Amino acid sequence: MLLRKSRLALSLLVIGLISTACSSGSASETVPIREPAATPTPAPLLDDKQALATAMPVVTPEKAPSSAVATPTLEPVLAREKDADTAPIDVLPTIEPEPLWFIMVYPESGDEIAEQEAVQVSGFTDPSNVMTVQDITVDVNEDGRFTHDVVIDTNEDMFVITLTASDIYGQEVSDTLTLYRAVSRNSLPLSITYPKDGALLTKNAVTLVGATRPDAIIAVLGEIIEVNPLGIFSVEITLEEGPNLLEVVATDLLGDQTFAMPVVFYEKED
Numbered sequence: 001m002l003l004r005k006s007r008l009a010l011s012l013l014v015i016g017l018i019s020t021a022c023s024s025g026s027a028s029e030t031v032p033i034r035e036p037a038a039t040p041t042p043a044p045l046l047d048d049k050q051a052l053a054t055a056m057p058v059v060t061p062e063k064a065p066s067s068a069v070a071t072p073t074l075e076p077v078l079a080r081e082k083d084a085d086t087a088p089i090d091v092l093p094t095i096e097p098e099p100l101w102f103i104m105v106y107p108e109s110g111d112e113i114a115e116q117e118a119v120q121v122s123g124f125t126d127p128s129n130v131m132t133v134q135d136i137t138v139d140v141n142e143d144g145r146f147t148h149d150v151v152i153d154t155n156e157d158m159f160v161i162t163l164t165a166s167d168i169y170g171q172e173v174s175d176t177l178t179l180y181r182a183v184s185r186n187s188l189p190l191s192i193t194y195p196k197d198g199a200l201l202t203k204n205a206v207t208l209v210g211a212t213r214p215d216a217i218i219a220v221l222g223e224i225i226e227v228n229p230l231g232i233f234s235v236e237i238t239l240e241e242g243p244n245l246l247e248v249v250a251t252d253l254l255g256d257q258t259f260a261m262p263v264v265f266y267e268k269e270d
Contacts, residue, residue: 097169101125104163104177106194106209112182113152113159114189116211118230119179122147122194125165132164149232157181188216190250190258197262201239202269209234210260212250219249239266 102125113119124144125131131138131146138148152159161177182191193209195201208220211231218225218233227233237246248260 097167097171098126100129100165100167100171100173102129102131102163102165102173102175104175106196107177107179108196109177109179111179111193111196112191113179114182114184114191114211116152116189116191116231117214118149118151118232119159119161119191119211120147120149120193120209120232120234121161121163121177122209123163126167129165129167132166134162149228149230151230184258186256186258188250188252188256188258189213190216190248190260192246192248192260192262195246195262195264197264199262199264201264201266204239204241204266204268205236206239206264207234207236208246208248210248212258213252216250216252219251221247239264241266241268 102123104121104123106122107113107119121133123146125140125146127140127142127144129140131140133146133148134150136148138146140146150161157180159179159181161179162174163177164172164174166172190212191210193211195206195208210218210233212218212227212233214227214229214231216227216231218227220235221237223235225233225235237244242265244264244266246262246264248262250258250260
């Protein structure tokens, strides 16, 4: 009896399983298959500094206006230099030098001289010029006046003096003075180089220049005048309006005397 009941229960169980299988196979819906969830990758471990930087928000401060002076750049300067290099150069016109000149005051070409050792020459030129007398460079004053004592190194009756003026432009101009020895009956030579007898002057003062022997004594209007080692003497004389007699006396150690008495005329300028 017990055996029958067990077989009956087993049969019922099998029938139930078969019915279940048949019902599941005939269903039109399919059960989706779930894919296993992805395992999250653990974040890398941070050290203390990184963790502190991550935890604290970064605040960027606004940039304050700078009070420093701006440093100048070289670009404008270089640009100007470049423009200057490429700009056309203005060529200044060449300055034409002025013609050279000099004027002789004394002596004049053709004058007579006594048996003297030297003669003084004087004149004017541009103060910037170089003046030579007998190839010797002489000083030119600020007003252009030059004066030089020329040694007479010949016993001939004619003596030539060469004067030359030159400038920084290379210009050069020359002139000559020809002097003649005068036959004198006096043993003591005396000649007045300037002023000449009969000269008309417009200034109330004149420098009298003459020559004699170096050992002679010279008196001009009664005043003793120094004679240099070449026998040249000079003195300034104040003139009166009208004719002026300039008395010059030369005396040597033997007592011989020679006189010169040029007359000059002074007229005031209007």
